[in-house]
Amino acid sequence: MNREPIIGIDLGTTNSCAAIVDGDVNGVPQVKLIPYKGGDYTIPSIYAVDDKGNELIGYEAKRQWQLNPRNTIYGAKRLVGRTMSSDIVEQMRKTVQYQVRPSEDNKEVVIDVAKKSLSLQDVSARILNKIRDVASNHLKVAVNKAVVTVPAYFSDRQRQSVKDAGKLVGLEVVRIINEPTSAALAYGVGRHLKKTVVIYDLGGGTFDVSIIEIRDQVFEVKATGGDIFLGGIDFDNAMIVHILKEFKAKTGIDLSTDPVAMQRIKDLAERTKMDLSTREEAPFNIPFITMTAQGQPLNIEMKFTRKLLEQLTVDLVDRTLKIVAKVLVDSGLSTQAIEEVMLVGGQTRMPIVQERLTKFFGKAPSKSVHPDEAVAIGAALYAHSLSDDTNLKLQLLDVIPMAIGLEKADGGFHQVFPRNSSIPNAKQIRGTTSQANQTELIMRIYQGDHDAAKENEQLGEFTFSGIRPAPAGQEQIEITFDVNVEGILTMMAKDPASGKQLKTTVRVTQS
C-alpha cells in the first residue's frame, strides 16, 4: 500500500461511503470498500448531539434521531454553500426538525444544535472526519488525503465549501470530482471500452445526469444537468404530506408541529418506500403517535400500495426525465447513440424510475454498477491514478453544469462560460473605466442559466484595484476567468500595456 494513502469519499446526502485501491490483478486496480462497524460499507451522513453534549456521527446519530429530532442534523449537504436568502434554505427550514437560521452577518446558514452553533462546513467537516477516522482505523495508517465527490450540479461555491470543510479537520481534498463521472470510472476502468453512456444518479438529496463518452482511460463528459433539490428525501416528503393529510382528515389533529411524531413518520415513510420497491403493498402503522384532548392514545393505521406511492411522486420522476431530455439535447446526441444507461443512487431502485427510463431510451438500464458503491469506487480509482506507483493514467474531461458570467450594467447576465463548457478552461475579457480617474473596477460574478444576473447564484464580487488614473474609457484591463479541473473559478486582472497584475479582492456576497 502507498505510504501516503489517498482514499475516495462519496460524501452523500443520506449516506457516505469510502474506498481505496489495494493492489492490482493483471494491471486492473482492485478497489476495497472501507467497512464500518458491523461490516456495513455506508455511514449515514447524520450528525447529532445527545442530551449529555456528546457528538454522535453515523449510525450512532441515526439510532437516536427519533427521540432527539431537534439536535439531529441530516440532509445538510443540500444546504452546503448556500446563502440564507436562497429559496432552497427556506424550503429546507419547513421540512427539517432542526433549527436553521442566518448567521450574525446574515450571510451564511447556521444550524443550532444543543448549545452549539454550526456552519454547514462544520457539519460536513465532522462527517468527513468520521469517515477519515474509520478509514485510518481500518487501514492502520493515518489518512490525510482524499478525493471527494460532489453532485455534478454543484456550483463553484458549493465545491469550494467542501474543500474548506476538509481543511477544517486537516483532510486535504486533493481533488473534487463529479459523482456521475466517478460512477462512470467504476464502470469503465480496466475494461478498454469505447462507449457512450448515460449516468442517471438519483440519490438521497440530489439528482444528476451526465452523458459520458468513455474511450479506454479517457472519460469525456458531453453534457450534464441536474437538480440539487431532488432526491429520495423528496419522495419521503411526498408520502409524509399524504400521511399528515389523512390523519388530520380522520382525527382533526395536525402532527406537523410535533417533532417526535414527525420523526417517527419520516422514519417509517422511508422504510415503507424502500419496501414498496419489492412489494406491491405495505402496512403503515405507528402506535401511540399522539393523544386526543381527552388523553386517549391515537395510532396511525394505514396501508400504502406501490400505485399510491407512484401517484404521489409522479411529478418528481417527471422532473428527472425532463432534465434527462434537456441534457440529451445539450449533448447533441440521440437516444439511439446512448449505448448503456447506468443507474446510480438508492432511489433508482424504485421500479417506476427504471420503467420510465426503459421507455425513454428504448432499452432497459444496466445493472453493471452497484448503485450505492459506484461513486466511492470511482473516487478511489481516481485517487489511485494520482499516486506515484501506478500505471493508471485517467483523463477526466468534465464540464461546468451552469453558465458562469458577470452582471452587465443593465442587470443582464453576460455568460463568459456557457453551461457544459469543458474544464479546465480559461477566458479573457477586456474591461475599461466608466469614470475619470477611476482606480478600481468592481465585477459581480454569477453562476446559473438565467438571463437576469440576480436570478443566478452570486459567486462573489471581485474588485480589481491599482488602475492608473486617466480619463474615462482610456485605461484597459484584461480580466482572466479561470475554471480549474474541479469546476472552481479564480479571477485575475492585469494591465495589458504594462503586463502588471492588478490587485484582486473577492467578497463572497449574498445571492
Ligand code: AMP
Ligand atoms: P444514496 O444517496 O445513493 O445513498 O440514496 C439514498 C436514497 O435512496 C434514500 O432516499 C433512500 O430512501 C433511497 N433508497 C434506498 N434504497 C431504496 C429502495 N430499495 N427503494 C427506493 N428507494 C431507496
